[in-house]
Amino acid sequence: MLTAAFNDPVLDAQATFRAVLGAAAQPGTIAELSRVPAAPPPLSAGAAAIALTLCDRETPLWLDSTLLSSPTTVRWLRFHTGAPIVDDAGSAAFAFVSAPEQLPPFDHFNLGTAEYPDRSTTIVLQIRSFREGPRFALTGPGIRIREQMQAAPLPGDMLQRLSANRKHFPRGVDLLFATETQMMALPRSIEVGRGD
Secondary structure: OOOOOOOOHHHHHHHHHHHHHHHHHOOOOOEEOOOOOOOOOOOOHHHHHHHHHHOOOOOOEEEOHHHHOOHHHHHHHHHHHOOOEOOOHHHOOEEEEOOHHHOOOHHHOOOOOOOOHHHOOEEEEEOOEOOOOOEEEEEOOOOOOOEEEEOEOOOOOHHHHHHHHHHOOOOOOEEEEEOOOEEEEEOOOOEEEEOO
């Protein structure tokens, strides 16, 4: 039996959408996800809220092997979003990753084109905490001077990946980090360096 999605589909999706927009407008800041569904493990409630809000029949999803190996999760996402699940990461509009340490290289995903950079993949990383892991310094649009971010778990080479991703701008992937009840956005336009 599938677990329910949002309690109030309209209000909950609106609240989540506002949180995503706010996080994208202020990279590195933590946004609260106040209305999350009871998601089937290993899909986190925060990632599930983002999926319900941003994904539909026209947004192909790529799932990492942990999520894909859960028939309940796959059925839940298909039923509640209508989004097709794709095998090719390069054709995905959104990628959901429950094991960030095993995140494929960014160039496995769609980086967009010079004509259509907005067609790149948005990667949703399920993380455990915004208080653990390496510190990164962020500068760029939406950041007054400099912002610090921290997240765990992440790939060991995350700083190198983010630096390389920025060099593709305006192409490149966008990242959304999600815990059970919080999220943070890291658009491709942001410069990332080592934090304090």
